[in-house]
Amino acid sequence: MRECPYVDGVQIVQVISIIAIALVTSLPTSVSATRPCEQPVEYRAGTQQTSRAGKWRSPRVQPERLVERLRSIPDLGPLPLLDAFDPSNDLHLDEVARVLLIRFRQVHDAEAFTLLFELTQDRLHQIAAQISRRFSPSADPEELAAAFLARLFSDVRSPDQPPVRRFLALAHTSMRNSVFDLLRQQRRARTGSQQYQDSLQPPHDPALQAEREEQDALLARCGERLVTLTDDCFHRLEPRDKNVLVAREVLGMSYERVASMLGLETKQVGMIIRRARQHLADSLLTRLDELQLDGPAQAKTDALVRSCLQSKQGAKSVRTLVQRMLDVAIEAGHRRLSDLVYEMAKSCLVAVPDFEQRMLVHTPPRRREQVAEDVRDMGARLAAVSAPSHEIEPVADVALHATSRQAMLDDALGCLQALERLEGPSGRQQVALALHHIHTDQLTEAEHLLHGLMNADIPSVTRQNVFRNLTLVLLRQERWADALGVAEAAAADWPDDPARIMNVCYATTRLDDAEGFESHVRQLVAIQAREQHPRVSAWINEELPRLGARLGLSGDRLDTMMASGHTESSRDGDNHEN
The missing domain is CATH 1.25.40 (Serine Threonine Protein Phosphatase 5, Tetratricopeptide repeat)
Known part of the structure; x- marks a missing residue:
């Protein structure tokens, strides 16, 4: 974090109070109301300043009084234009603002910054109003001006910042960038909101979900039905038809290779392939007629299969069916x-x-x-x-x-x-x-x-x-x-x-939990009585006495537990079905 000189707390309070009073006095009032803290001023003809409505108006303070206050600031530096100072002249304002900011930066004179505010507040409002009208009517000109002065108050004293030479140009650029930042934030908010709305799932519709599930189930049954029937009918074809379909439709052989494999002429292969496809399609339809339907769902599935095979593309669909059957x-x-x-x-x-x-x-x-x-x-x-x-x-x-x-x-x-x-x-x-x-x-x-x-x-x-x-x-x-x-x-x-219970018994033995050991031993014996397992029987006969002795249980006590039909125990490595 960079270091910057500190200003006395009283001076900061004074400047903030002046800015707040100026903002309050600039609020619109009724015709009969008077603004507090506003003294009557003598308006000077020919000067131009802006109001909240953007119209030119006279300065709030007489130039003579401003010049007197400027002269009263010690070590202010040379200002040749003081004798002809005009608050409505931007060049005069820039020169006075430059000198006041140098004074404020070097000796942290809060009075210099206060005078700068009084000199430039109306001109800053005018610039802010122009920027607002041009780029974003929703931006408040007074807020733009106040934000600029607040940033200036903290940033101008930083040693890393160069001295201000053109105050009004700096104000225009700074407030314009603030409006641009505001517009970017609003655009990001709109875009993010739209993206969020687009990412939301549509409202759940039970009817649509049920229809989709029904269609998925129908298509799944149809696919299974087709594959099963194709496999059945394919093995009923003549050997030559099967060889032709596998060679051409599955292995993708050329007509020349199919012809050489079957000992045919190349021009006959196309006709034989078309006939083999048709034979398989006819066989599928015949097989559908022979099958008994199991309810409305099966009837709907068979009707869908039949419609696919009886269409003009039915014979050509055989290639896909054979390929799917092989897959x-x-x-x-x-x-x-x-x-x-x-x-x-x-x-x-x-x-x-x-x-x-x-x-x-x-x-x-x-x-x-x-x-x-x-x-x-x-x-x-x-x-x-x-x-x-x-x-x-x-x-x-x-x-x-x-x-x-x-x-x-x-x-x-x-x-x-x-x-x-x-x-x-x-x-x-x-x-x-x-x-x-x-x-x-x-x-x-x-x-x-x-x-x-x-x-x-x-x-x-x-x-x-x-x-x-x-x-x-x-x-x-x-x-x-x-x-x-x-x-x-x-x-x-x-x-x-049983594997879980034997493990529990082994762990309870090591933890000296005799009560837990006894309850699980009884449970294991009861399970073994219902369903005999050689490994469990061997464990009960061999490992159970050893674990009971570790807990100090006598043989009679173990016999009593096993006789009651509820025994369980576990050992390091006695329990996995994989």
């Missing part, structure tokens, strides 16, 4: 490949020594050999109809006979990386990757991944695994209270999850 098949193939790669990753993780003994897996995957064969087959089929699938190369290279722990974890990581290339960082891929981090002791990375999935839009079973694995991470970090909080937060959605 749907390829999309389904990619989804199936992703599922197989995910299953392969699970197979590698489950094959890790001690994994099944430490984890609760409800649906164990198939053996790696079986899944790998399906992955290769699906990858080969997709490569035949689309670009080669390099995403499955790491999966194909999985060492199916690896037995070391690190080799199996590396194989699982390769499968998860291939899965990310296939479907991106999906919820299930991130959860499985976090589980891999857990078993490679990268607990910080696993916690970061799982926290990012807490509020993500993922399926319920994936969200359940997020809570399970996050609880496991916290238990392995010996953050017992945090682990208990996460497990309890999942109770609202999955109150009878």
Whole structure:
């Protein structure tokens, strides 16, 4: 912040008071009213000043009195024009204003600034009125003049500011710029308001929303119906018709290549393609007649499909239908490949020594050999109809006979990386990757991944695994209270999850919460009685006595809890279905 000389507080109050009085006295009054603080003045013929209405008027103070006041200011500097001073002459005003501002700037003489105000207030009002009429009639001339004087009072004393040589020119430029700033602010306000109004959503119309949803549902059913029927009717065509349609409409072969492939003449290919299209369209119509309608919605869908096929463009639409049928098949193939790669990753993780003994897996995957064969087959089929699938190369290279722990974890990581290339960082891929981090002791990375999935839009079973694995991470970090909080937060959605309850029991044991431990043990035993799970039974038989002994519970006490049918407990690593 730049430094500037200070003016005595009394002087500032005097100047502000003079400006306020001048503004008040300039307000319009009735004919009979008199202005306070206004002394009678003798008007001088030939002088020109402006009123609020913009008309010229005489100065408020006699020039002789102004000259006397100017002479009374000590060390004012040379002013040769004092003897012939004319307040209506702009050149005289500029010269006197220059000298007064120098005096005010050098010695902070408030009286000099007060006299400057009295000399120039009417001329400033005139300039302000002209600017207002020309650029913005909504701008108040008096406010423009007052704002200029207020800025001048504070800025002229700054050492960084050059001395004022043309006071009236400075006033005109400053007030004009103030009006321009005001206009820009108003324009920005209007533009911002318009943009805000444009960004608002239209009012909600339930009828329009219902109509849109009905149309979307109809078109979706129509698309599914067309694709299903096309797939069914396409396989009923003659082999030559199928080959022609695939070669021309799907693979985009030229007529010459189609002719050479089928052993035909080039000029016959066009006719054969048109006939194949028509055969498929006729087959679709015949198939529609054979199907039974399931309600009005199905009848409307079939009517829309029929209208598309019976039009003049019906046969030509076959090309789009065949292409869409292939696209749907390829999309389904990619989804199936992703599922197989995910299953392969699970197979590698489950094959890790001690994994099944430490984890609760409800649906164990198939053996790696079986899944790998399906992955290769699906990858080969997709490569035949689309670009080669390099995403499955790491999966194909999985060492199916690896037995070391690190080799199996590396194989699982390769499968998860291939899965990310296939479907991106999906919820299930991130959860499985976090589980891999857990078993490679990268607990910080696993916690970061799982926290990012807490509020993500993922399926319920994936969200359940997020809570399970996050609880496991916290238990392995010996953050017992945090682990208990996460497990309890999942109770609202999955109150009878054995993995969650075992984790709660493990955390309550470490927190010496015997009461909480007993209640959850009873709950676990009750769940196990309803639905048997080998891993839960092994945990109750092996881990429950150890945890009870840690809390000082006798064997009879544990037998009583289990006999009552309500027991639960948790251990470091006993609870994840992925």
